[in-house]
Structures are given as structure tokens and as C-alpha cells.
Amino acid sequence: MKRIHNKDDIVQAGLDIILSKGFNATGVEAILKQANVPKGSFYNFFSSKEDFGLAIIDRYSSEINEVLHPIYNDESSPPLGRIKKGFETLIARFEGNDCTKGCLIGNLSLEMSDQYENVRHRLEQCLQGWTKVLSGLLLQAQRVNAIPADLDAEMLAENMIASFEGALLRAKVMKSSEPLKNFIHLYFDTYLAQKEEVK
């Protein structure tokens, strides 16, 4: 019988289950069973279930950063194209999961923000970090005149991420990536397309 005993394995098992079922619906026992860890060892590693939630967020965040950073840093593509490719890559992951699970950050944002202040702060950090990276790319896109220069890059980055999370929410209910594809089409082909004011 395979024996797994370290903190990382508990975090990975927890991440898989919590992405599917949510934080509150997941009991510590189910996680330990999945990770094949004796019942007593959870509190050797985590002071509380909330503390465990923070470790799950950190793990998920690292995973997503490993996916997105090479895309965002690929200087052979134009900055707006990199942003689009980042979102498309996340959409492909969602489709690969049969339009389930979605984004852990979004899921826990709605489930936990009002109840777990430390979790809320960690989620805020993740979302701010993502906003900062997109904001930098949007400033570059403005310099090459790919998007209107009069838009506030930081506000726009924050709004794009929020709208992506909202499209993911809608897609999770619809069990289809259509809302996500509409997000890509509307933002990249319409909302941000370079236009001139009607005189």
C-alpha cells in the first residue's frame, strides 16, 4: 500500500477536492483519506482548517503562475496577445475539466471572503498580483497603440480579471465555455479595439 505522509501531499489532495466541492463541503477526514495520511497528522501540519485553506491557495497560485508567467514573459508575442493567450490557456484548462472546478481563487472569493479574514487577505494578494502583471502588459500595449491610450491600465487590468472570473462563474453554471469565448471576443475584438470618437 502506497504511504504518503508529507504536508505537500495533504495540500495537493486538499486542493483537488476543494476545487471540486468547495471549502466548507470538504471535511478534513476526506482529505486525509485521499492523501492516505493518518487522521491525527493534520494538526501536526496545520493549526486550523483556515490555515490549511491558506496553504491550498498558495499551492494553486504557484501552479497558475507556472502556467501564466512563461506566456506573459514571452517577448516574441505582442503584449495584448500575451494577455489573450493567458486567458485562453485558462479556458482550455476549464474545458479539460469538463467545464467543472473553475478557478480556486474565484470559488473561495465568494465562499470564504465574509467568514475568514486571513483567507480574504490572501485572495486579495493573489488578485492584486495578477492585476499588477496585466497592468504592466496593458501599459506596453498602450505604448504600441494596441489599445486606447486614455484608459487607466490598472483599472482595466482589474476589470478584465473580474470579468474573466465572472465569465467563468457563468460558464460553470452553463457547463459550457461559451461565456468565456464571448469574454475573449468582446474584450479583444470589440471593447478594446482601437476606435475614434464620433465627432
Added chain:
Amino acid sequence: MKRIHNKDDIVQAGLDIILSKGFNATGVEAILKQANVPKGSFYNFFSSKEDFGLAIIDRYSSEINEVLHPIYNDESSPPLGRIKKGFETLIARFEGNDCTKGCLIGNLSLEMSDQYENVRHRLEQCLQGWTKVLSGLLLQAQRVNAIPADLDAEMLAENMIASFEGALLRAKVMKSSEPLKNFIHLYFDTYLAQKEEVK
């Protein structure tokens, strides 16, 4: 001692708690205690907790429709203005709750869609109903040239609602209505503002 014994009171008590804490974190006992109802009576009214979840969604949906329909049907305002006022009214409610709770439909979309198929269908119905109403108003807005005529009104309606839910998600984490105000500004003053293509 006040005695409350009917189904409506259990649904109202449940709605208040579930809007704050989520579905899975709320036990049936807590709801019955809040509604001042004997423990045994829950299953006289509901066949399961999922069935109760459906009743909660219906109640919330009615409440929101009572708020939004007079705004959407106010023919003294232009159609795009009515859509904007509808969102602003929901933002004011969120601010009135100290930037907590948010939208039950959005909250349960992420928490329950993968686990409760009947709930997912009910949420889908609610979101489709809202999309249909907005879509009609957007078509009217196109007729008076308030928004670009080449946009697909139904796709746009679906995207506006998704982006609003995403902005609410972001606002719940930030504990500020700033992302919601950015949503209003970007959609109504920028993305949908009438412009001409650069030749």
C-alpha cells in the same frame, strides 16, 4: 415568545444565513433556530436540503425582480440608462450590507453548480431570465443608436451580467465597491460608447 411556523419563514431565515455564510456552511439546525421552528418540521416542508436550496433561490430571485423590474420597465428613462440604474441599485444594496453577502445567484453558482444538478438548472434559469430582459433593452438601445448596432444584444447581455457578477466577486474580496464602480464606468462610458472604426 414569538412562534413562527410556516415554510415562508424558514425560507426567509435560510436566505439570510446562506447569503452570509454559503450553503454548505449552513446547517439545517441553525436555520430552524433562526426561524424559531421545531427541529422536526424542516422535512415536513422540504424533501432535502437541496430542495430547500431551490426554495431559497426562488425567494431571492423574486426579491431581486421586485427591485429590478420597475427600473427596467420605466419608459420615462432611455433603455441603456435603465440597465445602468439596475446595476447601480444592486451596487447600493451591496454597499448597504457593508460590502458583504453579494448576489445569492453568483455565490451559489460557484459553490453548488458542480455538486447539485437541480440547483444548477435553477441558477441557469435565473441567469437566462435576466439575460433575456437585458437583451430586450439592449436591442431598444441599438434602435436609438445608444450603443453600436453591430453587437449581438444577447451575447452582450450575457457578458454584462457575467462581468457584473465578477466585479461583485472582486468587490467582496476587496471589501469595497470600487470594482463595481469601475464596471459601471468602463461598460457605460467606454466599452459601449458609440465610436467609429479608425479608417
